[in-house]
Amino acid sequence: MRIKAAVLRTMGVRAPYADSRPLAIEELELAPPGDGEVLVRVVAAGLCHSDLSVINGDRPRPVPMALGHEAAGVVEEVGRGVTDLKAGDHVVMVFVPSCGHCLPCMEGRPALCEPAAVTNGAGSLLSGEWRLHGSGGERVNHHVGVSAFAEYAVVSRNSLVRIDPSLPLEHAALFGCAVLTGAGAVFNTARVQPGTSVAVVGLGGVGLSALLGAVTAGAARVIAVDIVDGKLAMAKGLGATHTFNATQDGCADAIRDLTGGGVETALEMAGSPQAMDLAYRITRRGGTTVTAGLPNPTLRWPLNIVSLVGEERTVKGSYIGSAVPGRDIPRYIGLFQAGRLPVDKLLSERVKLDGLNAAFDRLAKGESIRQVLTF
Structure with a gap:
């Protein structure tokens, strides 16, 4: 045809x-x-x-x-x-x-x-x-x-x-894609627990889906980070408790101060080394940094190995939200139809x-x- x-x-x-x-x-x-x-x-x-x-x-x-x-x-x-x-x-x-x-x-x-x-x-x-x-x-x-x-x-x-x-x-x-990847990174890869703190760096369709997932998972603090003020305003309307513009001086320090040392889970959704670096820096000792971003394959992020070891950090990749699509898509649709996603x-x-x-x-x-x- x-x-x-x-x-x-x-x-x-x-x-x-x-x-x-x-x-x-x-x-x-x-x-x-x-x-x-x-x-x-x-x-x-x-x-x-x-x-x-x-x-x-x-x-x-x-x-x-x-x-x-x-x-x-x-x-x-x-x-x-x-x-x-x-x-x-x-x-x-x-x-x-x-x-x-x-x-x-x-x-x-x-x-x-x-x-x-x-x-x-x-x-x-x-x-x-x-x-x-x-x-x-x-x-x-x-x-x-x-x-x-x-x-x-x-x-x-x-x-x-x-x-x-x-x-x-x-x-x-x-x-x-957007929901399967973003919400899946929260539910499957990071396994965010109720009452914890989450930051989402990068607020495109995948990042905002992750933010919705963090709200649905019951995170007590949901921090949205981007370089576009309009996206930060939208994140606030979708349930973010705090928003930060990544271009502001001292953004990482301000988030660490707010959270008493950093968030338990930081999700990098922008697909850039700068965003990944920020996500890692705002993750607390013992916390988890998850990335679902896909930058140009020639780009590199310099990992601080001492902090990875001495602070027992976890860095994880998340592809399609670590999904089992036949299981997860109907579940996420059910949450949407119930008004929760x-x-x-x-x-x-x-x-x-x-x-x-x-x-x-x-x-x-x-x-x-x-x-x-x-x-």
């Missing part, structure tokens, strides 16, 4: 993207789903910094590539061997399909699925196949097995979680395919939280 999709052909094109237009809206040929695959009509797809990191070259991927990885839609057709989904089911897409057979999957850590890491890096589906082609049969790569900036997508069955059809799909899309407040605006380039300019400038592409 012929579909329209946003295709990236060259990484590292200079901003503003509204002028340079790195994403071209092209007609592609989408092959039918193969064994264990599903055709989904995309209804909504969130714009995430991970998409921007491919556009600007911080996260190199094979091009040409149809972008988009945070999405929700409706099942149109299932391939051979798919027996637990049917046409009409509503689904959230997950950007790390889990094979279920590698050691991380068997250990209950599907976010670290080894075959998925290989195929995501190669630009194929979990099957090792490509279902997208351009004019003349040119192969177009899949973005982490999803490629959701498109009218339709063929994905692995293992990239999908069936959801309650009463949930608006523009809200459901956020659960595929109001992720709908993160939705900044709705955009169309032809407005994607300008929308990524707004994301890069920190002018939006979560923009959602709708069809």
